[in-house]
Amino acid sequence: SQELEQSPQSLIVQEGKNLTINCTSSKTLYGLYWYKQKYGEGLIFLMMLQKGGEEKSHEKITAKLDEKKQQSSLHITASQPSHAGIYLCGARGNFNKFYFGSGTKLNVKP
Amino acid sequence: DTAVSQTPKYLVTQMGNDKSIKCEQNLGHDTMYWYKQDSKKFLKIMFSYNNKELIINETVPNRFSPKSPDKAHLNLHINSLELGDSAVYFCASSQGGGGPSFPPATQYFGPGTRLTVL
Numbered sequence: 001s002q003e004l005e006q007s008p009q010s011l012i013v014q015e016g017k018n019l020t021i022n023c024t025s026s027k028t029l030y031g032l033y034w035y036k037q038k039y040g041e042g043l044i045f046l047m048m049l050q051k052g053g054e055e056k057s058h059e060k061i062t063a064k065l066d067e068k069k070q071q072s073s074l075h076i077t078a079s080q081p082s083h084a085g086i087y088l089c090g091a092r093g094n095f096n097k098f099y100f101g102s103g104t105k106l107n108v109k110p
Numbered sequence: 111d112t113a114v115s116q117t118p119k120y121l122v123t124q125m126g127n128d129k130s131i132k133c134e135q136n137l138g139h140d141t142m143y144w145y146k147q148d149s150k151k152f153l154k155i156m157f158s159y160n161n162k163e164l165i166i167n168e169t170v171p172n173r174f175s176p177k178s179p180d181k182a183h184l185n186l187h188i189n190s191l192e193l194g195d196s197a198v199y200f201c202a203s204s205q206g207g208g209g210p211s212f213p214p215a216t217q218y219f220g221p222g223t224r225l226t227v228l
Contacts, residue, residue: 033217043202043219044219045218045219090153100153
C-alpha cells in the first residue's frame with residue numbers, strides 16, 4: 001500500500017515565483033529523500049533528511065522535515081524553467097521497504 | 111561518466127517474448143535494486159541485491175528473475191511478457207542499505223528503461 005502522499009499532483013508557476021511541494025506519511029519516517037525526475041530521464045537525488053526539524057538547502061531548493069518526522073516540504077525560491085520536472089519524495093519504512101510518493105509534476109512558464 | 115547505466119533505454123516487444131534489461135554501476139556500490147514505475151508514477155521496489163545476494167524480493171511474478179554476475183551488474187530477465195509488464199524500470203545502487211541498516215543509504219538511479227509490450 002502506498003504510504004506517502006504528495007501534494008499537489010501538478011503545479012504550473014510563472015518563472016520567478018516561489019512554490020512548495022508537500023510529502024506526508026501516515027507513519028514515522030526513517031529518512032526522507034527528495035528526487036527530481038526530468039521528463040523522460042532518470043531520477044536525480046536532491047536531498048536526504050533524517051532528523052526531526054532538519055532543514056537542508058541546495059541552491060534555490062530547501063527541504064524540511066517536521067519534528068514528528070511525518071511530513072516534509074520542498075520549497076523552490078524564484079523558480080526557473082530548469083526546475084521543471086517531476087519531484088518525488090521517498091522514504092524507508094518497515095521491513096526495509098523503500099517507498100515513493102506519486103510525484104508532483106512541475107511546469108515553470110518563462 | 112555515467113554512474114548507473116541501463117540498456118536498452120527503450121524496449122518494444124510482443125506478448126509472450128522473453129527479454130532482458132541490463133544495469134551497470136561504476137560507483138563501487140555493494141547494493142543494487144530494480145524498481146518498476148507504473149503509469150501513475152508510483153515507484154515500487156522489486157528486488158535488491160547486496161554483494162550478489164538477494165536481500166529484498168517483493169511479490170513479483172516468477173517470470174521476473176534478477177541476475178547479478180558481479181557487484182557492478184544487476185540484470186533483469188523477464189519471461190513470457192504480458193501487457194501489464196509495460197512500465198518504466200529503474201535500476202539503482204547504494205553503498206549498503208539493501209538490508210536492515212540505519213541510516214538508510216542514498217540510492218542513485220539509472221535513466222530507466224521504458225518497456226512496451228504489444
